[in-house]
Amino acid sequence: MKSVILGVTGSIAAYKGADICSSLAKNDIDVHVIMTQGATKFIQPLTFQSLTRNKVYTDIFQEKDPSEVKHISLSQKASCFVVAPATANVIAKLAHGIADDMLSAVALVSSNIPRIIAPAMNTKMYENPITQENLEKLKRHDFIIIEPKTSRLACGVVGKGALANVNEIVEKILNEVNA
DSSP: OEEEEEEEOSSGGGGHHHHHHHHHHHTTEEEEEEEOTTGGGTSOHHHHHHHHSSOOBOOTTOOSOTTOOHHHHHHHHOSEEEEEEEOHHHHHHHHTTOOOSHHHHHHHHOTTSOEEEEEOOOHHHHHSHHHHHHHHHHHHTTEEEOOOEEEEOTTSOEEEEEOOOHHHHHHHHHHHHTO
16 A cells, blocks of 8 residues: 655645545555644644544644654655645745654655645735745755645635645645656
């Protein structure tokens, strides 16, 4: 069975991670979810645990088995690493190799598998030159970026920054996993 690591970050779009999990599971993909602390403010880990039947990781120090370093072993078993939604904060951390939580640490050790980033944030944050530079840097390091769509955002503004359609994200993941 193919395995995908799905990172969910602190975006209002975090709930769409549940739809991504459900769709992947229906395609016989074993999904392992890593949530940032911010993501847990929008959706509970229990939702993902119920959909995946796997433990959800929120803390790099959640080591139950001392013989296994989880942020390494997760990556070794995975066919693809995905962050959807990806906030500007997580994008910046990944672009600069910062590994100070479970998600960014797993991203850093997942350089041998396809890595997909689906940004979701306010238009001004997305269009900020720093965010754009970080996305370009990730592309240079072989990350696949799924562009956000233009829509009404949580702040009430219509602009580019909404998470891409779940079907588009799932299709890209399946293409990478089955390549």
